[in-house]
Amino acid sequence: MGMPEIPDDSYLRRVVAVLGAFRAEDGEVGAAELARRTGLPKSTVHRITVALAEEGLLERQGSAMRLGLRLFEIGQRVPRQRVLRDAALPYMTDLREATRQTVHLAVLEGNEVVYVEILGTPGGPVMPSRVGGRLPAHATGVGKAILAYSPPPVTRAVLDGELARLSERSVIAPGLLARELAGIRRDGVAYDYEESGRGIVCAASPVLGPDGEVLGALSVSGWVNRMRPAGVAPAVHTAALALSRTLGHRDRPRTPSTGHVRAERGLQMAGIGP
Amino acid sequence: MGMPEIPDDSYLRRVVAVLGAFRAEDGEVGAAELARRTGLPKSTVHRITVALAEEGLLERQGSAMRLGLRLFEIGQRVPRQRVLRDAALPYMTDLREATRQTVHLAVLEGNEVVYVEILGTPGGPVMPSRVGGRLPAHATGVGKAILAYSPPPVTRAVLDGELARLSERSVIAPGLLARELAGIRRDGVAYDYEESGRGIVCAASPVLGPDGEVLGALSVSGWVNRMRPAGVAPAVHTAALALSRTLGHRDRPRTPSTGHVRAERGLQMAGIGP
DNA sequence: GAGTCGCGTCCCATGAGGTGGGACGCATCC
């Protein structure tokens, strides 16, 4: 009866668990705290942190430790974010210049979006988003834009999963969300009316790759009483289309099932680099 | 005779070696290529990459693999870059606005600087620097600014180490470099006259923390015939001083040995928060 | 079409090394 103590061990899993135990807010953390967060024996955490520090992935200041700079270096080499960010940055600055609002660039990972770059504005609202941070895809503008152009299995997984609410206006009804995604596919623009946070609205558009696959999304966000989503939508849409084109996209954005998709080749946007 | 085959194994070291084998330029890499770069047996690399993919640190597209988005997420949580970057960004945009040149933010790691943030300009030169990339500290403006305010042992290690040349004007004479660092301590500004790359000049100033310890450096770079380093120096110096003040620095920047240094507490800039 | 090369994958006997409960010293707090 019952799982035999979870056979799911392996050294690497524990190491990653320790690294993942560091939260975005905290700087230095003690070994005991890490043991508590990971559920690993104190002794094991101690040994792992010592080993990680030897490799430079962790920095030890006496007995307190924090994530090492080497992790930042490696993280900046991740193609999914680097290629997209490098290509998108000029368009993002244009977008901020034109709209005077906060500009977001995000990609999808599972049921969530990961923010790759954010260009803020001096007087803008404090967004719940952080570079490298995650938010439920269904409750954000960028997330809905990506989901609308994702392969059916991906979209279905989100619709069938748990739809958490970020604010009282978050759309958490699967049917309603599915219908909204259809509308986004038709317009090429997704809206967020205070669904990700109080007082924050947003317009977003998908960024498509060479084979019509969605790579991420751009968005413009601002205070509900200082920005009209429909007003900035053309700018966001245009910027996303232009960015898609520089990334090699040829067709007009359509339903993923339409068009001549060469799915076998995958993203293969490897050689774009410097 | 000679080293007995390097007893220096350990699983973790190999795992980190595999992750480090990914270069900034390349997107997807094969297992055989990784084995070649790391010097590890093909069989070992295969097993490690499979394990890494299970943890999400690597993404496998068929048989090709690339660094996973999770590494980017973790990398963005590294305090050394996050706290500094968040605090510096406003000053950096001001600096770019005022000078219309490329602005750099970097920290020291060993004998090299790691670039934390770069604000480029449309018409500016292509710099050898990349966010998350490394360059020899002694051959860059930011590097010399940091070294000038670093603890003696750190500076000595660089002076005694190998001083590689990035260009024909790189300062690679230890004595000359030491004298230049003394001048930087006096002025609060470091210059780079085509020492890091052809046609590129730069002015840099150190960013100091609460206890007078150097956290990093700001710089402004541009074409040698379109920017006068001495002209932008006051702006860079001012921005660095202002940034240092927001980070809790109280005294005027002096030689690290001067002033009431409370070194025991270390950086401890943990709680500055999100 | 036979040969060759490089690739990713898988197997398996060996032993290196990760495991974790527990002990220890040390601070801090009541």
Added chain:
DNA sequence: GGATGCGTCCCACCTCATGGGACGCGACTC
């Protein structure tokens, strides 16, 4: 002084990483 938390270290057990080699595959060459 007792209690609680911390980081560190030890050591007998046994899991699991090791890497040489075999295999199938596709892409070339002669």
